[in-house]
Amino acid sequence: MNRLTATGDYIYTYAYTNDEKALCQLEMRSFFGKDTSEKIVKSGVAIDPSRSPFIKERVELYFEGDTLQDILEQTGEVDMADATFKVIFLKINGLSELDQVDYLGKRDVERQIGSAITGEADVHQPDVTFGLIPFEGRWYFGRYLQSEPVWFKHMKKPREYSTALSTRVARAVANIAVPQPEGVKAIDPCCGIGTVLVEALSMGIDIVGRDINPLVVDGSRENIAHFGLAGEVALGPIAEVEDEYDVAIIDMPYNLYTHATPADQLAILKDAHPFTEKLLVVTIEKMDHMIEEAGFVVTDRCVAKKGLFLREILVCQKAG
The missing domain is CATH 3.40.50.150 (Vaccinia Virus protein VP39)
Known part of the structure; x- marks a missing residue:
């Protein structure tokens, strides 16, 4: 693989019940020094997502841009060499209206990004999984890691x-x-x-x-x-x-x-x-x-x- 340098930031997505919200937010403050009512946090602090009972997934950020086109141009320079890959458009319930994309739109975006990357896609057992997510009006792309309960x-x-x-x-x-x-x-x-x-x-x-x-x-x-x-x-x-x-x-x-x-x-x-x-x-x-x-x-x-x-x-x- 080439040209994949982490920015040092991460995006975490969350899932919790109303009863758990206050506890989850106290855990967020302990990890990141801040909390949010949205079920998504961006931070420079690296936490293994499997540590938290509330974190669903983490994206270690490589690229960001104002538009999806910005991401497509950057991923177009990624060559996976012998490693297989998969692209996931993260499903977030807590996103603002501005950042929401419907199901068919997400599948289409995954295909576009997958086509831009040089290498072999494998949706079942990829060597590397990438995550894509719009957040606060910008687009983010990076290495995806799912939490294990x-x-x-x-x-x-x-x-x-x-x-x-x-x-x-x-x-x-x-x-x-x-x-x-x-x-x-x-x-x-x-x-x-x-x-x-x-x-x-x-x-x-x-x-x-x-x-x-x-x-x-x-x-x-x-x-x-x-x-x-x-x-x-x-x-x-x-x-x-x-x-x-x-x-x-x-x-x-x-x-x-x-x-x-x-x-x-x-x-x-x-x-x-x-x-x-x-x-x-x-x-x-x-x-x-x-x-x-x-x-x-x-x-x-x-x-x-x-x-x-x-x-x-x-x-x-x-x-x-």
Whole structure:
């Protein structure tokens, strides 16, 4: 292949329900520093689309232009040599009226681009898939990558809790806590059966777990091993954490076995203060006052809905 140099920008497309919108937007802000109500984002930040439960696909941009003709002229200089290719016109529900193209129009555009590229097209098993998309009045073309729903495979665990986070929420929580995993050490010190741990470990996040309940520690270890992952889960209270971490994820205990009183919740937050700069709290109760009392400041937040059941997700930093 020749003349294919990435611009350094990416376009991501999204799919989520109304209940998931606020959580998805908090994940967007964590990844890209901005969010949008449209189901499409352009950013210079490279994220593997399979990390997010909401990203459908990513296009790594090579060309852009004011018109489709501009793209046709640029793709006309692409020679695939021995690599086969396919062109996809992305299907986006959230596009503005200006950017919408009907189904037949899309097929026609795919054929035009495919004809402009020198090489052998293969619609079934191409070596390279290209994506084309109009966005905000301009046209964009680049390397296409579809998201794989890795989290879906984690839904059936050997050990389950009825009150555990869903795998989609757990995956988003891990991403919000650790958007860029390189060099980041994380801990889930009230890890329960390890729903967040499984998602984080499957994305290569350096995270350890801990819980005060020996039954759930066993369950967490079993769940991690079941998916072929390796991660340490220690037995003991949060007060006994000795190492320092860049971020702690705390899903406040509130089930049959471990219902935390307000005093317990405040103690958990205070015990986290010495060992982490960043804290991500998942709670079914308002606790801004506790977070402040424990020495943290809320920097971002959202409500994750599941029907009538609401969880608040709070991103916090150590005060001062």
